[in-house]
Amino acid sequence: MLAHCGILRERVLRVCEVAFGHRLMMDMITPGGVVKDLSDDSAYAIGELIETLRDAFPNLVTLYDNTASLQDRTVRTGVLSNVLAMQYGCGGFIGRASGRDFDARRAYPYAPYDHLTFDVPRRIEGDVNARLWIRVHEIEQSLDILEQVLARMPKGPCRVDMPERIGEGHALVEGFRGDVFVALRLNDDGTIANAHARDPSWFQWPLLEAAIEGNIVADFPIINKSFNCSYSGHDI
Amino acid sequence: MRRTLLEGLRSPLTEVGPPLDDPEMAALAREVGRASNASLGRSLSIRHVDAGSCNGCELEIHALGNAFYDLERFGLRFVASPRHADVLLVTGPVTRNMREALQRTYAATPAPKWVVACGACAKDGGAFAGSYAIVGGIGEVVPVDLHVPGCPPRPATLLKALLALLDGRGR
Numbered sequence: 001m002l003a004h005c006g007i008l009r010e011r012v013l014r015v016c017e018v019a020f021g022h023r024l025m026m027d028m029i030t031p032g033g034v035v036k037d038l039s040d041d042s043a044y045a046i047g048e049l050i051e052t053l054r055d056a057f058p059n060l061v062t063l064y065d066n067t068a069s070l071q072d073r074t075v076r077t078g079v080l081s082n083v084l085a086m087q088y089g090c091g092g093f094i095g096r097a098s099g100r101d102f103d104a105r106r107a108y109p110y111a112p113y114d115h116l117t118f119d120v121p122r123r124i125e126g127d128v129n130a131r132l133w134i135r136v137h138e139i140e141q142s143l144d145i146l147e148q149v150l151a152r153m154p155k156g157p158c159r160v161d162m163p164e165r166i167g168e169g170h171a172l173v174e175g176f177r178g179d180v181f182v183a184l185r186l187n188d189d190g191t192i193a194n195a196h197a198r199d200p201s202w203f204q205w206p207l208l209e210a211a212i213e214g215n216i217v218a219d220f221p222i223i224n225k226s227f228n229c230s231y232s233g234h235d236i
Numbered sequence: 237m238r239r240t241l242l243e244g245l246r247s248p249l250t251e252v253g254p255p256l257d258d259p260e261m262a263a264l265a266r267e268v269g270r271a272s273n274a275s276l277g278r279s280l281s282i283r284h285v286d287a288g289s290c291n292g293c294e295l296e297i298h299a300l301g302n303a304f305y306d307l308e309r310f311g312l313r314f315v316a317s318p319r320h321a322d323v324l325l326v327t328g329p330v331t332r333n334m335r336e337a338l339q340r341t342y343a344a345t346p347a348p349k350w351v352v353a354c355g356a357c358a359k360d361g362g363a364f365a366g367s368y369a370i371v372g373g374i375g376e377v378v379p380v381d382l383h384v385p386g387c388p389p390r391p392a393t394l395l396k397a398l399l400a401l402l403d404g405r406g407r
Contacts, residue, residue, distance in 0.1 A: 001241075003302070003303055004241070006299075006301070006302035006303060007249060007302060007303050007304070009299075009302070010299060010302050010303075010304050013299070023296070023390065024292055024295060024296075024388070026292060026387065059240050060240075062240070063240050063241070230291065231286070231291065232289065232290045232291045235288075
């Protein structure tokens with residue numbers, strides 16, 4: 001199953017390279033827009049990729065769903081309680097697998113999500129299995145979102161010049177691990193006076209410690225990976 | 237279940253390795269002072285060290301294991317301890333917090349050993365150059381035998397670099 005998911009992931013990254021010029025799409029988003037417009041060929045390649053994923057992914061999900069030995073490792077393993085998830089404001093699929101019904105794209109809609117239709121999957125069990133299912137459903141939602149975006153892609157420039165303005169602001173966007181918060185204050189000359197970036201992992205690492213309590217050592221890796229927290233994000 | 241697993245892998249996905257005269261690999265090979273096969277033959281054990289990376293390089297290093305690149309068919313494998321390693325594959329700029337850990341990892345690796353610096357940050361600090369939190373590139377802390385360019389390097393480039401290290405010219 002790892003091999004199969006690895007293949008699908010590689011296919012996604014290769015299409016990203018064709019469409020955006022970078023496998024991980026790093027440095028593609030820039031103040032005022034994106035650095036490269038999507039060509040018709042690229043849009044077609046993404047469309048094909050969506051088809052491939054829609055074709056291959058459900059079989060893998062069925063495989064997981066029908067394999068008792070896998071479920072034996074994931075069901076009721078590494079339970080994160082709803083109380084703790086709420087207390088820490090735990091974002092992303094970890095929070096949503098523990099009953100916290102929050103998605104920044106829906107709570108504080110920003111473009112393009114304010115015009116898109118998507119579901120925010122939620123479960124209440126808080127175990128490894130629940131986190132896995134949330135991620136499965138989020139992949140399905142992401143494919144729907146991609147199709148909507150491709151179908152409604154507006155014409156025009158993909159980047160505009162930013163107005164020169166001083167001041168202070170903050171933003172909350174939904175990343176794949178959860179809500180990313182950034183606060184920024186500019187000096188009078190436009191240089192950065194103060195900046196703070198808060199990765200969702202800030203609130204998730206401490207919860208991992210609570211989730212592993214009472215589990216056997218052999219289950220630590222699977223609980224850890226079901227959280228999938230970022231090391232570097234936490235260092236920011 | 238067996239059917240699902242086998243069907244998905246029916247057409248071989250693994251790609252042929254880079255040709256001997258690949259220019260990118262030749263350029264990497266020129267950087268390597270001493271090829272590893274003289275003392276170690278056709279196999280390398282690699283210990284990955286994150287000295288302060290953004291984890292972009294880690295994603296691409298991890299991709300080397302997928303069915304398209306299949307690193308292990310070349311005799312290259314990742315190990316869990318520097319004591320088992322021939323090569324340290326180091327990512328990121330060296331943060332002040334990781335300087336001593338990197339030095340100790342290097343000291344714990346038995347000779348003959350090679351250090352491969354992976355990515356733009358590993359060369360000179362990259363996007364983090366000049367930060368109060370970093371020492372600099374990997375070369376500031378341990379001797380580097382080969383630098384793999386890219387932010388992050390593509391898995392194909394990483395593969396070429398490791399093969400170049402293996403015998404100084406590829407395979």
